[in-house]
Amino acid sequence: xxxxxxxxxxxxxxxxxxxxxxxxxxxxxxxxxxxxxxxxxxxxxxxxxxxxxxxxxxxxxxxxxxxxxxxxxxxxxxxxxxxxxxxxxxxxxxxxxxxxxxxxxxxxxxxxxxxxxxxxxxxxxxxxxxxxxxxxxxxxxxxxxxxxxxxxxxxxxxxxxxxxxxxxxxxxxxxxxxxxxxxxxxxxxxxxxxxxxxxxxxxxxxxxxxxxxxxxxxxxxxxxxxxxxxxxxxxxxxxxxxxxxxxxxxxxxxxxxxxxxxxxxxxxxxxxxxxxxxxxxxxxxxxxxxxxxxxxxxxxx
Amino acid sequence: xxxxxxxxxxxxxxxxxxxxxxxxxxxxxxxxxxxxxxxxxxxxxxxxxxxxxxxxxxxxxxxxxxxxxxxxxxxxxxxxxxxxxxxxxxxxxxxxxxxxxxxxxxxxxxxxxxxxxxxxxxxxxxxxxxxxxxxxxxxxxxxxxxxxxxxxxxxxxxxxxxxxxxxxxxxxxxxxxxxxxxxxxxxxxxxxxxxxxxxxxxxxxxxxxxxxxxxxxxxxxxxxxxxxxxxxxxxxxxxxxxxxxxxxxxxxxxxxxxxxxxxxxxxxxxxxxxxxxxxxxxxxxxxxxxxxxxxxxxxxx
Numbered sequence: 001x002x003x004x005x006x007x008x009x010x011x012x013x014x015x016x017x018x019x020x021x022x023x024x025x026x027x028x029x030x031x032x033x034x035x036x037x038x039x040x041x042x043x044x045x046x047x048x049x050x051x052x053x054x055x056x057x058x059x060x061x062x063x064x065x066x067x068x069x070x071x072x073x074x075x076x077x078x079x080x081x082x083x084x085x086x087x088x089x090x091x092x093x094x095x096x097x098x099x100x101x102x103x104x105x106x107x108x109x110x111x112x113x114x115x116x117x118x119x120x121x122x123x124x125x126x127x128x129x130x131x132x133x134x135x136x137x138x139x140x141x142x143x144x145x146x147x148x149x150x151x152x153x154x155x156x157x158x159x160x161x162x163x164x165x166x167x168x169x170x171x172x173x174x175x176x177x178x179x180x181x182x183x184x185x186x187x188x189x190x191x192x193x194x195x196x197x198x199x200x201x202x203x204x205x206x207x208x209x210x211x212x213x214x215x216x217x218x219x220x221x222x223x224x225x226x227x228x229x230x231x232x233x234x235x236x237x238x239x240x241x242x243x244x245x246x247x248x249x250x251x252x253x254x255x256x257x258x259x260x261x262x263x264x265x266x267x268x269x270x271x272x273x274x275x276x277x278x279x280x281x282x283x284x285x286x287x288x289x290x291x292x293x294x295x296x297x298x299x300x301x
Numbered sequence: 302x303x304x305x306x307x308x309x310x311x312x313x314x315x316x317x318x319x320x321x322x323x324x325x326x327x328x329x330x331x332x333x334x335x336x337x338x339x340x341x342x343x344x345x346x347x348x349x350x351x352x353x354x355x356x357x358x359x360x361x362x363x364x365x366x367x368x369x370x371x372x373x374x375x376x377x378x379x380x381x382x383x384x385x386x387x388x389x390x391x392x393x394x395x396x397x398x399x400x401x402x403x404x405x406x407x408x409x410x411x412x413x414x415x416x417x418x419x420x421x422x423x424x425x426x427x428x429x430x431x432x433x434x435x436x437x438x439x440x441x442x443x444x445x446x447x448x449x450x451x452x453x454x455x456x457x458x459x460x461x462x463x464x465x466x467x468x469x470x471x472x473x474x475x476x477x478x479x480x481x482x483x484x485x486x487x488x489x490x491x492x493x494x495x496x497x498x499x500x501x502x503x504x505x506x507x508x509x510x511x512x513x514x515x516x517x518x519x520x521x522x523x524x525x526x527x528x529x530x531x532x533x534x535x536x537x538x539x540x541x542x543x544x545x546x547x548x549x550x551x552x553x554x555x556x557x558x559x560x561x562x563x564x565x566x567x568x569x570x571x572x573x574x575x576x577x578x579x580x581x582x583x584x585x586x587x588x589x590x591x592x593x594x595x596x597x598x599x600x601x602x
Contacts, residue, residue: 083478177384180519201502202516213516213599215503218481258602298514299600301559 001029001234002102002127003117005042005066008276009077009091012084014223020276021052023074024117024140027227030280031234031267032115033059034288035242039108041065041127045073045096055281064105071096084222085199104130113241115233118142121149121156128159135246138162138191140233146172154189161247162193164233170196179204180211193247195236195261197229197268205261212258215299217269217291224275228268235267236260259292266291302330302535303403303428304418306343306367309577310378310392313385315524321577322353324375325418325441328528331581332535332568333416334360335589336543340409342366342428346374346397356582365406372397385523386500405431414542416534417461419443422454429460436547439463439492441534447473455490462548463494465534471497480505481512494548496537496562498530498569506562513559516600518570518592525576529569536568537561560593567592 003025009018025042032038039062048068056063074097077090102123110132116124116139124139131137137160145153146169153173157163163186171177174185183194183206194206202216239260245253266288273279304326311318326343333339340363349369357364375398378391403424411433417425417440425440432438438461446454447470454474458464464487472478475486484495484507495507503517540561546554567589574580 178521180521198502201499204516204519211519211599212602213519214602215505215514215516218505218512218514220479220481255602262602296602298512301513301515301556301563301597 001025001032001038001115001117001237002041002124003028003119003230004074004097004100005040005044005048006074006076006097007047008226009075010224010226010275011079012222012224012275013080013082014221015275017275019075020278021049021055022076022226022276024119024227024230026277027230027271028115028117028234028237029056029061030059030277031231031271032238032241033061033234034267034283034285035235035238035263036113038062038238039065039105039111041102041104041108043067043069043096043100043102045069045071048073055277059280062107065102065108067103069096069099073097078226080225084225102127102130112136112244113237115139115237116160117230117233118145121145121153125152125156125159128156136161136237136240138164138193138237138247140164140230141169141173143169143172157186158190160191162195163189163191164195164197164236166197166199166229170194180206183211193257195264197232199225199228203232203261203265205257207254207257209254212254212261214261214265214295217265217295218298219269219272222272225272226276228271231271232264232268234264236264238267239263262292262295263288265295302326302333302339302416302418302538303342303425304329304420304531305375305398305401306341306345306349307375307377307398308348309527310376311525311527311576312380313523313525313576314381314383315522316576318576320376321579322350322356323377323527323577325420325528325531327357327578328531328572329416329418329535329538330357330362331360331578332532332572333539333542334362334535335568335584335586336536336539336564337414339363339539340366340406340412342403342405342409344368344370344397344401344403346370346372349374356578360581363408366403366409368404370397370400374398379527381526385526403428403431413437413545414538416440416538418531418534419446422446422450422457426453426457426460429457437462437538437541439465439494439538439548441465441531442470442474444470444473458487459491461492463496464490464492465496465498465537467498467500467530471495481507484512494558496565498533500526500529504533504562504566506558508555508558510555513555513562515562515566515596518566518596519599520570520573523573526573527577529572532572533565533569535565537565539568540564563593563596564589566596
């Protein structure tokens with residue numbers, strides 16, 4: 001799992017936290033850790049707290065690839081609108097993340113599964129190049145990279161088995177408003193599995209042979225949606241890795257892929273129940289599986 | 302089925318039609334006619350075309366309650382945004398609809414199922430009062446009635462078994478942003494079955510004992526979304542009437558209710574494939590059932 005480990009300041013209608021553990025890699029890794037052994041690649045500054053490292057360690061997450069350098073850890077602050085469908089960034093201090101040049105520990109290179117969180121496409125490509133022969137490579141990206149480093153991103157995508165983005169990113173990347181058409185355009189860029197996240201409305205899995213749609217979980221209260229998309233990525237990738245799934249030509253197990261989308265949705269929903277990563281401190285696999293069954297219950301007919 | 306029969310002028314990114322058959326009662330009735338015998342209550346002017354009456358008749362729709370009065374039929378014109386998520390009303394000429402005072406033919410009064418399309422709540426109540434003892438009463442409403450005739454609407458809702466509205470209407474009516482909370486607030490107003498339509502994102506069925514969520518069908522091309530919500534209502538009500546379902550206390554068959562939501566979604570999706578009611582001219586029950594199975598295929602895991 002590659003991405004950012006950061007500190008976040010977040011304000012939602014439910015309250016405000018000045019500084020808490022965040023970052024795409026953090027959410028992906030914590031969510032995935034309930035399904036598989038996770039190894040992370042990221043960078044933090046000398047202000048990184050031992051208690052945060054301990055949280056990773058408590059989930060069995062390998063920190064050999066977590067580089068610690070002089071300076072401050074990436075800091076982001078934002079405030080959500082009353083309905084939490086919009087957020088405004090108040091501050092983005094890249095700090096040590098500005099010079100992030102991911103280097104994989106030797107033990108990581110032979111791993112079969114690689115999830116590239118939302119960072120500069122050139123860095124995602126560099127990580128992929130350091131891997132021996134992963135059976136499954138996928139990742140996320142964002143509007144900024146799609147518009148400002150498009151050629152680089154397209155080069156990077158060629159090597160991915162799956163792309164996991166939200167609906168507006170899929171539209172921007174493909175130039176197609178219709179999501180079926182957008183997914184087909186992405187197939188031609190490389191990834192043969194496209195997962196489109198729709199926030200509170202759920203997600204769609206597209207494959208050349210068909211698609212699968214899951215509605216979002218209806219929470220009674222959304223405390224803090226920060227990281228929900230990354231937790232989806234973590235649940236999805238973690239579940240696939242946990243069952244050793246390959247997405248190679250013709251080999252994809254569509255049943256397991258659908259289950260992975262549900263586990264992604266489950267992890268995204270839990271993420272919103274508390275501020276930051278707090279829900280993952282106490283979450284159990286039994287609670288995860290109970291919510292998976294809730295998804296079956298409220299979608300079957 | 303009670304509501305408006307109208308002529309519409311519609312412009313979407315796919316084209317423009319100056320004048321075509323429309324209105325809530327039209328869409329509800331046509332969609333429901335694939336599942337059950339439909340009787341409509343509405344008013345038209347002396348400009349109402351024989352060919353439109355013939356379309357209803359070709360679907361076995363009883364027009365005994367379609368009043369014809371001197372003057373012009375209700376006319377509405379609107380234009381959709383490029384992504385078709387917004388529309389602007391260009392013209393609303395109520396014409397003969399301004400004095401609509403629904404009177405039920407004697408043969409209608411003993412019918413077991415009543416669907417009240419979006420008209421003034423006082424008129425919806427007057428229709429309900431003319432019925433002997435319907436086993437199932439439900440309807441739709443809109444932002445205008447919720448804000449300007451709230452007391453009247455609340456009085457009307459007391460007698461309904463189900464309410465079928467979109468998400469913003471549910472929020473406005475209940476004062477709750479969260480849809481689970483909004484549905485509970487509506488239960489307290491009378492209807493113990495609340496169906497919330499979410500446009501392209503599908504629909505949610507709420508009952509005191511739980512909820513069911515269906516995502517929207519992913520069309521390759523949305524030609525014209527006009528009437529899709531009413532077609533949902535028609536498919537939902539028509540299916541329930543067709544299987545003789547009651548929503549009385551404890552008697553509700555939740556399996557059939559879920560199926561009704563799918564048939565509603567199916568009819569809404571077909572509606573968008575052509576301008577106005579055109580898709581219903583050729584649609585077959587076999588196509589409807591094939592799409593029902595598509596819903597099973599793309600949602601099951």
